[in-house]
Amino acid sequence: MSSPEQTAIRATGLSKQFGQLRAVSDLSLEVPRASIYGFLGPNGSGKSTTIRMLCGLLEPTSGEAHVLGLPVAGNASRLKARIGYMTQKFSLYGDLSVRENLSFIASIYGLAGRRARERINELQRRYDLVEQQTQLAGTMSGGQRQRLALAAAVLHQPELLLLDEPTSAVDPRSRRDFWACLFELAQAGTTILVSTHYMDEAERCHYLAILDRGVKVADGDPEELKRETGMHVVEVLGGLVGELQETLSDASDVFSVTQLGISLRVLLPTRCGEPEARVRALIDPVDRGARVRLVDPSLEDVFVSATRSPSR
Amino acid sequence: MRGGLLRLAAVMVKEVRQLSRDRLTFGMVLGMPLMQMLLFGYAINMDVRDLKTAVANQSGSMLSQRFLSDVRQTQVADIIITTDSPQSLENLLRRGEISVGIHIPSDFDRRLTDPNRPAAHLLIDGTDPTITAVANQLTSLVPDAPSGLTATRHIEVRPYFNPEQRSAVNIVPGLLGTILTMTMMLFTAVAIVRERERGNLELLINTPVSTPELMVGKVVPYILIGLAQVALIVALGQLLFEVPFAGTIGNLYLGAVVFITANLSLGLLISTVARTQFQAMQMTFFVMLPSILLSGFMFPFEGMPAFAQFLGECLPNTHFIRIARGVMLRGADVADLAGELRSLGLIALVALGLAMARFSRRLD
Numbered sequence: 001m002s003s004p005e006q007t008a009i010r011a012t013g014l015s016k017q018f019g020q021l022r023a024v025s026d027l028s029l030e031v032p033r034a035s036i037y038g039f040l041g042p043n044g045s046g047k048s049t050t051i052r053m054l055c056g057l058l059e060p061t062s063g064e065a066h067v068l069g070l071p072v073a074g075n076a077s078r079l080k081a082r083i084g085y086m087t088q089k090f091s092l093y094g095d096l097s098v099r100e101n102l103s104f105i106a107s108i109y110g111l112a113g114r115r116a117r118e119r120i121n122e123l124q125r126r127y128d129l130v131e132q133q134t135q136l137a138g139t140m141s142g143g144q145r146q147r148l149a150l151a152a153a154v155l156h157q158p159e160l161l162l163l164d165e166p167t168s169a170v171d172p173r174s175r176r177d178f179w180a181c182l183f184e185l186a187q188a189g190t191t192i193l194v195s196t197h198y199m200d201e202a203e204r205c206h207y208l209a210i211l212d213r214g215v216k217v218a219d220g221d222p223e224e225l226k227r228e229t230g231m232h233v234v235e236v237l238g239g240l241v242g243e244l245q246e247t248l249s250d251a252s253d254v255f256s257v258t259q260l261g262i263s264l265r266v267l268l269p270t271r272c273g274e275p276e277a278r279v280r281a282l283i284d285p286v287d288r289g290a291r292v293r294l295v296d297p298s299l300e301d302v303f304v305s306a307t308r309s310p311s312r
Numbered sequence: 313m314r315g316g317l318l319r320l321a322a323v324m325v326k327e328v329r330q331l332s333r334d335r336l337t338f339g340m341v342l343g344m345p346l347m348q349m350l351l352f353g354y355a356i357n358m359d360v361r362d363l364k365t366a367v368a369n370q371s372g373s374m375l376s377q378r379f380l381s382d383v384r385q386t387q388v389a390d391i392i393i394t395t396d397s398p399q400s401l402e403n404l405l406r407r408g409e410i411s412v413g414i415h416i417p418s419d420f421d422r423r424l425t426d427p428n429r430p431a432a433h434l435l436i437d438g439t440d441p442t443i444t445a446v447a448n449q450l451t452s453l454v455p456d457a458p459s460g461l462t463a464t465r466h467i468e469v470r471p472y473f474n475p476e477q478r479s480a481v482n483i484v485p486g487l488l489g490t491i492l493t494m495t496m497m498l499f500t501a502v503a504i505v506r507e508r509e510r511g512n513l514e515l516l517i518n519t520p521v522s523t524p525e526l527m528v529g530k531v532v533p534y535i536l537i538g539l540a541q542v543a544l545i546v547a548l549g550q551l552l553f554e555v556p557f558a559g560t561i562g563n564l565y566l567g568a569v570v571f572i573t574a575n576l577s578l579g580l581l582i583s584t585v586a587r588t589q590f591q592a593m594q595m596t597f598f599v600m601l602p603s604i605l606l607s608g609f610m611f612p613f614e615g616m617p618a619f620a621q622f623l624g625e626c627l628p629n630t631h632f633i634r635i636a637r638g639v640m641l642r643g644a645d646v647a648d649l650a651g652e653l654r655s656l657g658l659i660a661l662v663a664l665g666l667a668m669a670r671f672s673r674r675l676d
Contacts, residue, residue: 057675077520077673080518080520085515087515089514090511091512091513091515095329096326096329103322104322104326107319108319108520109519110314110319
């Protein structure tokens with residue numbers, strides 16, 4: 001993943017300063033072609049700012065980015081024809097119909113006449129918009145609008161698709177369908193960079209970067225990240241969840257405790273040799289009935305261990 | 313090049329489609345001229361008639377009676393009160409019950425032959441300049457001296473181009489420019505801000521559409537709308553107020569195209585400065601008010617101080633009102649209007665150039 005033909009995005013030391021706020025600092029990343037690369041991070045972690053720098057909407061304060069083999073600085077307009085961008089907020093026209101929106105975008109990208117008609121028909125079929133084609137975009141549901149936005153973003157068959165929290169306003173079912181479309185596009189060779197704050201979405205990415213307050217705190221493929229958390233995850237199933245959580249949080253070698261329904265997820269650094277025994281020892285004085293077992297780290301555990309400093 | 317035209321056409325089609333669905337804006341296109349014409353044409357009537365008048369005739373002579381009947385005939389003054397002393401006239405005036413008081417002294421007939429003493433006194437409510445101007449006309453009614461002594465002939469006023477001095481004739485051409493200023497500038501002032509507010513702009517600036525394509529595409533549909541408004545206003549002016557049309561409609565349209573473009577460009581410039589639609593409207597009013605007050609629409613341009621005149625010259629409306637009055641009332645042709653057309657063209661170019669330079673294709 002080092003030759004320019006195989007790398008869609010290469011950024012080195014990318015930083016963006018807004019007045020006092022350092023939105024992104026010293027971010028480097030490499031996105032291989034035809035892959036789905038995820039940005040996972042809470043709101044305000046610099047996901048949108050990074051995406052905007054990558055498509056030339058914002059100028060980095062320092063650092064540089066190469067996209068599709070070209071430096072973004074000075075090539076923003078040339079890259080526009082090769083990049084598809086889906087904004088966080090729905091940005092097509094609410095007072096135009098589905099078909100009118102798509103023909104507008106088609107003309108903007110130089111597609112006219114029969115070629116435009118055929119492409120629009122094809123997209124309407126693929127993204128299940130045939131019945132809505134005369135409906136005004138503003139009156140559609142979140143899922144439909146999002147499919148329309150994706151159809152508009154891929155209309156000119158871009159090599160790189162930048163999606164800024166595409167599913168934040170969409171129900172789970174539509175989200176699943178949406179991801180099926182993304183896999184289809186990646187299969188066909190499109191590189192996709194998608195930002196999200198949903199763990200289940202992050203899990204589907206080929207590669208993942210976790211951002212926290214403008215800093216990339218971890219990256220790799222999801223499995224690798226889970227393997228290399230440096231944490232043991234112990235699940236505690238017991239009656240006095242609240243008290244157990246309090247006791248465990250007070251222990252200095254426990255990294256974090258999260259409640260999940262009636263169970264607790266306890267993270268302990270791997271240097272702690274016998275995690276189950278350690279947890280057992282901690283909780284026995286409170287609740288002897290609680291069950292304890294070692295489980296595999298989930299992506300959420302990765303996220304927690306990467307974004308929270310151990311010192312607390 | 314083909315791609316550029318395609319994109320330009322796409323922006324124009326999009327604008328027209330959006331406009332056709334925006335009932336409020338569409339209503340403004342038709343309703344604004346209609347409402348303003350009726351308002352300015354009927355309500356803001358500068359032909360002052362039937363001023364409330366009181367008379368204190370201390371003479372009662374034949375000549376004084378004749379003078380008063382002349383006053384009545386002008387229809388400028390409506391004599392509603394007859395009293396006996398100048399003091400009571402003053403009181404009536406102070407209380408606002410009358411606008412004009414006529415005092416005829418007891419030696420009226422004798423005074424008529426005496427060039428050193430005024431024959432009668434006209435007491436006028438000076439708080440309203442229009443009333444003052446109109447009431448002054450009454451001074452010309454002082455009757456001729458009875459005997460061979462010829463009284464001073466008053467200067468006869470012969471207003472050209474509007475012999476009956478109907479204000480609608482003056483107002484309609486000015487109104488044409490003022491209505492177009494209001495609607496046209498507002499359309500484009502909110503145009504780009506609205507797209508920014510709705511998030512459309514973030515998508516647009518990420519496509520190959522260029523700044524000139526976007527700007528020109530937004531301006532052209534509104535030029536057509538503006539020309540339709542011109543037709544509507546001119547037709548209403550003829551229908552309702554019988555405003556004459558001395559020149560050719562082609563000349564008026566030539567001026568209108570340049571004028572509308574100048575206004576739309578100014579609107580675009582506002583749109584690139586304002587952050588919200590509300591700000592854009594505020595800034596529009598900032599231009600609108602001088603366009604009404606300093607353009608010669610309401611007050612004569614010649615009477616303004618040099619600085620106000622300079623500001624007026626920077627406003628498209630000033631130039632267009634001259635064009636419209638010239639074409640509609642004097643029958644002026646292109647050669648007469650060349651200077652005004654040049655000024656309008658210059659304003660349009662400067663505003664459009666600034667708007668394009670200011671429009672950022674980035675978000676920071």
